[in-house]
Amino acid sequence: MPGKKSPWDAAVEQFNIAAEKLGLEDGLRRRLRNTRREITVHFPVEMDNGKIQVFTGHRVHHNTARGPAKGGIRYDLDVTLDEVKALAMWMTWKCAVVDIPFGGGKGGVVCNPEKLSPHELEALTRRYATEISDWVGAEGDIPAPDVNTNPQVMAWFMDTISMHHGRTERAIVTGKPIQTGGSRGRVDATGRGVMLTIVQAAKFLGLDLNGARVVVQGFGNVGSYSAILLRELGCQVVGVSDISGGVYNPNGIDLDALRKYVKSNKVVKAFPGTDAVTNMELLELPCEILVPAAREDQITATNAPRIKPRILAEGANGPTYPEADLILRDNGVFLIPDILANAGGVTVSYFEWVQGLEGLYWSEEEVVTRLQRIMDDSFAAVNAMAQKHRIDLRIAAYMVAIDRVAETTRLRGLYP
Numbered sequence: 001m002p003g004k005k006s007p008w009d010a011a012v013e014q015f016n017i018a019a020e021k022l023g024l025e026d027g028l029r030r031r032l033r034n035t036r037r038e039i040t041v042h043f044p045v046e047m048d049n050g051k052i053q054v055f056t057g058h059r060v061h062h063n064t065a066r067g068p069a070k071g072g073i074r075y076d077l078d079v080t081l082d083e084v085k086a087l088a089m090w091m092t093w094k095c096a097v098v099d100i101p102f103g104g105g106k107g108g109v110v111c112n113p114e115k116l117s118p119h120e121l122e123a124l125t126r127r128y129a130t131e132i133s134d135w136v137g138a139e140g141d142i143p144a145p146d147v148n149t150n151p152q153v154m155a156w157f158m159d160t161i162s163m164h165h166g167r168t169e170r171a172i173v174t175g176k177p178i179q180t181g182g183s184r185g186r187v188d189a190t191g192r193g194v195m196l197t198i199v200q201a202a203k204f205l206g207l208d209l210n211g212a213r214v215v216v217q218g219f220g221n222v223g224s225y226s227a228i229l230l231r232e233l234g235c236q237v238v239g240v241s242d243i244s245g246g247v248y249n250p251n252g253i254d255l256d257a258l259r260k261y262v263k264s265n266k267v268v269k270a271f272p273g274t275d276a277v278t279n280m281e282l283l284e285l286p287c288e289i290l291v292p293a294a295r296e297d298q299i300t301a302t303n304a305p306r307i308k309p310r311i312l313a314e315g316a317n318g319p320t321y322p323e324a325d326l327i328l329r330d331n332g333v334f335l336i337p338d339i340l341a342n343a344g345g346v347t348v349s350y351f352e353w354v355q356g357l358e359g360l361y362w363s364e365e366e367v368v369t370r371l372q373r374i375m376d377d378s379f380a381a382v383n384a385m386a387q388k389h390r391i392d393l394r395i396a397a398y399m400v401a402i403d404r405v406a407e408t409t410r411l412r413g414l415y416p
Helices: 007-022 026-032 081-097 118-131 151-165 189-205 221-232 255-265 279-283 322-330 344-358 364-389 393-412
Strands: 037-046 052-063 069-075 103-109 141-145 213-217 236-242 245-248 275-277 289-292 311-313 334-336
Touching: 007 026, 007 081, 007 322, 007 393, 026 393, 037 081, 037 118, 052 069, 052 081, 052 118, 069 081, 069 151, 069 344, 081 103, 081 344, 081 364, 081 393, 103 141, 118 151, 141 151, 141 344, 189 221, 189 289, 189 311, 189 334, 189 344, 189 364, 213 221, 213 279, 221 236, 221 255, 221 289, 236 255, 236 279, 245 279, 275 279, 322 334, 334 393, 344 364, 364 393
Parallel strands: 069 103, 069 141, 213 236, 213 289, 289 311, 311 334
Antiparallel strands: 037 052, 052 103, 236 245, 245 275
């Protein structure tokens, strides 16, 4: 797309807007808009056919003023250092906006996991974990699942680091299987956080969720749980998509049947009783609630004029460009930004980290109750900032987050 901003440029632009509103001093601006550490590794993996293939991986620490770097690892052919830097910065603000003691990190390996056998995927994970092992740790950098990674990948990662240290390191990663020290309530945590922020937004706007039409772009972990939990509140899911395209039924989609269909067919495409739409067309469908839960770069100045839900909750990281924010705001769209809307995942990851450090296990009810309190309090803080300064929630969320990181940075001072 001509003139398209890189993810890093978009992240820095969003930071600059909020920093200007805060009146942040120049020295802090320079410190906070740069990464602390960028690691790129190239490592060999022996494939099942006996041939050696060299993969490229990245791990970025944006800021660790408030605590260890925290962020997922993604396996995808489109992984770039620029993308990982942006995601790491967004993680810094996401952790700060929900006020948990983490900084921002992110990682990724350039690969197509669908082309790898389970053995090759395990070998890649263990070698990547080894290559970045000097920079990860329960008190330094705590990875988690992201695009195309899952609890099994995290278990391999944890086991690799544990073998290096000669002891089980349960707090080294989050998003693990429960049997290896994972937390109950982690699987649906991001989607639950999306739902909880939508509930608070609907209360503020006076929107009745019973019968409200919902469109979800992306039917992976975040999108599917967002849809299911919103349906439980009485919403009607009318549009869903994944990488294969989208499906639409103005009278509602049977999510239970769709999940069974996807389990068998791997994609939502051609789900019976629906009309086919593209991922871009899906974003423009008539609805009260839109949840972009796929990838970044989805909503631009080109398509934003035709996107008009009452509430837009960003389940994905960075789906909306800064210039599109202005258009959506003019359209009357109440946008809940990614660093708030999808922060449920990192919040429960924090719970998992605490449980791992202390050797504790919380019930799912405890996790859900604690998550709701944090998400409700965070929405209230961001919305109060927005109303005070007459700004949208994106700038307000950045202001809340950046102010918290900046204050910690001031108090810690400059070494040496």
